[in-house]
Amino acid sequence: MANGYRTLSQHLNDLKKENFSLKLRIYFLEERVQQKGEGSRDDVYRRNIELKVEVESLKRELQEKQQALDKTWVAAENQTNRSEAALRQQYEERQRESEHVYELLENKIQLLQEEARLARSEAEKATALAKAETERCQELAAKLKEVARRKEESRQADDSSALAQRDRWVPGARGAALWGWAGRRCVRPAPRLSLPRRSPSQEDRGAEPGAGGQEPARGAAVGRAARPAAAARGARGRPGAGG
Known part of the structure; x- marks a missing residue:
């Protein structure tokens, strides 16, 4: 019984140490996830703002180029002496520039979406890992409670066996005491000594001088x-x- 009690105590100490280390890991992991999440979120917001500014700039530039293209087209229509090939070439250049601006815009948007998806995936992985560590910590806490309960039951069983053993010895001691009391009650008194009776002549002699x-x-x-x-x-x- 004592060996089992020591084993349970050792197992309880090991579980406490493992529980403490897991709590530290969860704490540092949550802190790291929080720092990383805040940093990635700030980067995403900053990139999003920069991209929006760039998009607005590109839109404005595109509008200006479109206006310039329209003006050029109007000027081309007004100026009939210009060659149609030169006007077409100029239009195609403006069109290529516009397509390039649209392509840059689409690439920026796709890059931002990919970064947001990666950040969301990392956040989900970190959340799942933290949840798994929390469940493991809860399982260890349940094991600690079970070990403590077994330890308490073992201690109560030891106390019960000790009390039962003491109760087995106490009636024997009481019986010995009662037997001694009964023995003292059954002891016969010692016989009285009988003295020889004196005759009247001896009593008379006892009164004489020298007989006393x-x-x-x-x-x-x-x-x-x-x-x-x-x-x-x-x-x-x-x-x-x-x-």
Whole structure:
């Protein structure tokens, strides 16, 4: 049981370390995605503004060229002495310039759309990666809770087994104490010493001078003989002596 408890504790510490490292990775990844997203967004906005300015400039230039072309066409119609080939050549040059301006405009628009698509794709990838890391962090948190729950159950099981073992020992101690008390209750008292009765002649002699010294000596002997029996009774009557 103790080995399993140590294994669960080690596993819990490993999961905590991995959870901390994953949180750091998610934090730095989100910070990087945010910085990169803001930088790419600013670049896209700046390019879009520049492109709009350039488009407006090209439109204005195109309008001016169209006006110039119209004027040229009007002048060509008014001036009948100019050769038709020269006028056609001039018109074709203006037309080529206009087509070139339109082509530049289309290329700029396509480039901007491609950059916007790439930025959106990178943002979606970063979002998916952050979501995956968040789900993994949540799974690790669930594992940590499960390990903590198992650890608590193991500790409660250890406490329950310790209490059960203590309860098994306590009735045995109580039984021994009760047995000692019953033994003390069942001890028989020591028999009393019976002294020989004196005859009347002996009582008369005891009153004579010199006989009193023999009776106190006999009483002292009887008292010395009764002391061990009284001590034995007192020892049997004290608590714990029956055990």
